[in-house]
Amino acid sequence: MNNQGTYAGIPNKYGVKETAKIVLIPVAYDETSTWGKGADRGPEAFLEASENMELYDIETDTEVYKQGVYLTQPLEEYLTPEDMVVNVHDVVKTYLKRGKFTTMIGGEHSVSIGAIRAFNEEFKNLSVLQIDAHADLRAAYEGSPYNHACAMYEANETTNLVQVGIRSMDYSERLVMNEDNVFFAHEMASDEYWMDNAIDALTENVYITFDLDAFDPSVLPATGTPEPGGLMWYETLDFLRRVFSEKNVVGFDIVELCPHARSQASNFTAAKLYYKMLSYKFLDDDTSIDDETIIKEDKQPIRKLKEEIYVNNEN
């Protein structure tokens, strides 16, 4: 990834490290994906789409970027998966120590391992809410415990893991899974109480790891391992808004955006999801519109999307 401007092209004064309440860490990493490669290009496509997104949120009547969003340099170019996990842990920990609301855009799902480790050290009785098509509970895969298929193994051992949207796994994962905390997609389709029950399964402090393949492929096709029968847009927003309102969400990540030239809408879906989650988090803080701030502040110049973001566009 190249050196970059502010998140979403927000005015510089809202992107200052010292004063921003929110930190966004791009992790451009894709070493272990087994099928569709390209999640390392996810952060750049996400940031480009974010720059082309309106910053006023109609539903909440807020402009959450005014809380300040500091965009860090991208984390990338690791020699080993272990190096990646250790570095993500250290960087996330640095911002948690500074009291920042710390968020991350991946990258493949293994980028969450180090982040969850850092949050679990900083927050008592942490729940991890994993929204995902896949259980990701293997202890090791293709020789590594840091494969994306193992992204939640450690969280399952060390936190209260709640899994939502699951519709693909190996039988062996069922043996380590806490099924009271699992909301399978085929059950969610016919259970009108799944949101209540999932929220009841969470403790007060919640870290959300959102794998974009949780969405139905009709909502977001550009992901490394798509699965049919996923979450729709508005039910996802309903659920997230409830989680943010009823629990103390301490941070989150969004992973597995795998940009594709023929489905650029996916980049915008990921960008909007991120902004919605911030809007829900800071709903009670004052970023509502008042007439004195209505004078439009100029956004930064918009970057042009480079062709090389797309790796799967041969056909």
Ligand SMILES: [Mn+2]
């Ligand atoms: Mn997944």
